[in-house]
Amino acid sequence: MGCCCVRRELADVEGRVERLPGPLAQLVTIDGFRAVAAKHNPPQDIDGLLAWAAGTDSSGLHVVTVRESKAHQDRWSAEQLFPAFQALGLTDVTSNTEFTEYDADELYIR
Numbered sequence: 284m285g286c287c288c289v290r291r292e293l294a295d296v297e298g299r300v301e302r303l304p305g306p307l308a309q310l311v312t313i314d315g316f317r318a319v320a321a322k323h324n325p326p327q328d329i330d331g332l333l334a335w336a337a338g339t340d341s342s343g344l345h346v347v348t349v350r351e352s353k354a355h356q357d358r359w360s361a362e363q364l365f366p367a368f369q370a371l372g373l374t375d376v377t378s379n380t381e382f383t384e385y386d387a388d389e390l391y392i393r
Contacts, residue, residue, distance in 0.1 A: 296333070296387040297353045301346040303380050311344045311376065313337065322367035329363075331355025333392065349387065 331351040
């Protein structure tokens, strides 16, 4: 049984964790995430996206993404994510989101 593993050049790979806490935690649910996702390209068509996972717990919505570079993240946010928020009337989401960004030193994709 073989394993298909991909080793990436990690010069620019970026990880990002987003958490929507506090008052927005009641409003931004996995259904809200899915509504936003329906307004932008599907994951397989997002340039530079290597992986994403989203889910909720008692403290709110969490989204984890791994992208080829921060430039990919920034371009996608400007061209697709922020317009999707606006289309749904979610104007305070980014100002109330906690972001943790980091350069990936190791990446394993099965």
